[in-house]
Amino acid sequence: MSEPFAAVHHLTAHLPLNAAATYDVIVCGGGAAGVVAAIQAARLGARVALIEKTGMLGGTAVTAAVDFPGLFHAWTKQVIAGIGWELIEETAARGGAELPDFEVQYPHRRHWMHQIRVNRFVYSTVMDELCVGAGVDLHLHALPIRVEQDEEGCTVILGGKDGLQALRTRKLVDATGDANAAILLGYACEESPVQQPGTLIYALDGYRLEDVDQQALLQHYREAAAVGEIRITDHRPADLPLWSELKTRGGSANHIPAPGAASSTGRTRAELEARRSLLRVRSLLRRVPGLESLQVSFFAPECGIRETRRIVGEQTVTVDRYTSGYVWPDAICYSFYPIDVHSDRDGTIDVRPLQPGVVPTLPYGALVPRGSDHLLVAGRCIAGDREANSAYRVQASCMATGQAAGAASALAAAEGVSVREVPLAALRAALAAHRAIVPPA
Known part of the structure; x- marks a missing residue:
């Protein structure tokens, strides 16, 4: 012992x-x-x-x-x-x-x-x-x-x-x-x-969809992805990334790697990564014309583990x-x-x-x-x-x-x-x- x-x-x-x-x-x-x-x-x-x-x-x-x-x-x-x-x-x-x-x-x-x-x-x-x-x-x-x-x-x-x-x-x-x-x-x-990834559920607010410049969204996304400021697991796969998240005002769009989440140590890693993922999304979107005032109005207290x-x-x-x-x-x-x-x-x-x-x-x-x-x-x-x-x-x-x-x-x-x-x-x-x-x- x-x-x-x-x-x-x-x-x-x-x-x-x-x-x-x-x-x-x-x-x-x-x-x-x-x-x-x-x-x-x-x-x-x-x-x-x-x-x-x-x-x-x-x-x-x-x-x-x-x-x-x-x-x-x-x-x-x-x-x-x-x-x-x-x-x-x-x-x-x-x-x-x-x-x-x-x-x-x-x-x-x-x-x-x-x-x-x-x-x-x-x-x-x-x-x-x-x-x-x-x-x-x-x-x-x-x-x-x-x-x-x-x-x-x-x-x-x-x-x-x-x-x-x-x-x-x-x-x-x-x-x-x-x-x-x-x-x-x-x-x-x-x-x-x-192991399957987890998902952090969240909600977005502070914008009107009709004000969003879709071409600017795509350009900002490509630039952010090229330097690692956004990841493909941060959003749903789509021809226009993050547009679906904007239309639904959040939801269950991300995939958070969560190996070993049965332990407190592994779960801690998953929770930290989940919030970093959402922060990446928020930071990118707020640079897009029409989304300058976007806010995360809700995020779940825990990352959902599958x-x-x-x-x-x-x-x-x-x-x-x-x-x-x-x-x-x-x-x-x-x-x-x-x-x-x-x-x-x-x-x-x-x-x-x-x-x-x-x-x-x-x-x-x-x-x-x-x-x-x-x-x-x-x-x-x-x-x-x-x-x-x-x-x-x-x-x-x-x-x-x-x-x-x-x-x-x-x-x-x-x-x-x-x-x-x-x-x-x-x-x-x-x-x-x-x-x-x-x-x-």
């Missing part, structure tokens, strides 16, 4: 643990997967704690402003419902979302038309209320810094604003998106040699099985999104739409780290290859795996069994009872 780790071990080994700090299920991560997992476990009668590193729930939809969850429908039919859909319905009921017409069948490459734009404030407060209403104990501004397990469960050491705290749980759900708890417990994970780690699971979702619509023997939910691999070099996207009628399924085994008894994983870091992961990483699919992980962890805790021993029939029945759509056995 290294000296720094030994010091942490010594500090945390003697933290007091009382009855108020013991749970049936602890969920790490308060995004799409984690919130749904926590609510589901609590509604099955488990005592649940939810740990979130920021000050609000919602994850990427809120802190990275990727505020368009999807996809819940495939080929005009709903395939993901349950607690995740309840969050959407309640947000819409409060005037925080407008549902598209799901009866319209869009061409393959317009799948995004069925994403649902949510108001981040309303959406996050709906999550607050549903968690608190279910009896979930929220631990915001906290991060697991050490996790240990034994035959009975796990001890989670939290680092927070008031120091260290020990929590005890029978079962643990890792919904961090980066497999943080899985890594702390020593489970095998994998990372692709080349890809980091994936666990090595009891099952692995491969691109062939995903795109074929294979129904896994232990399928617990559907997923619907095209293969969607973003390039970190030139801003292009490899989009491979699913064939008409195909609706992929996800297996329970992909949520179980190989050999795990107490830990389940939900969200984008479930077990799969890189191409399949590029599709099932989206928010609706994360909600579906979160609900499955929440139900399975509550059942395993109640029965005192390994997460690998949860009866599939009981899990499917619990999910169906809470409005989830479960593939047929």
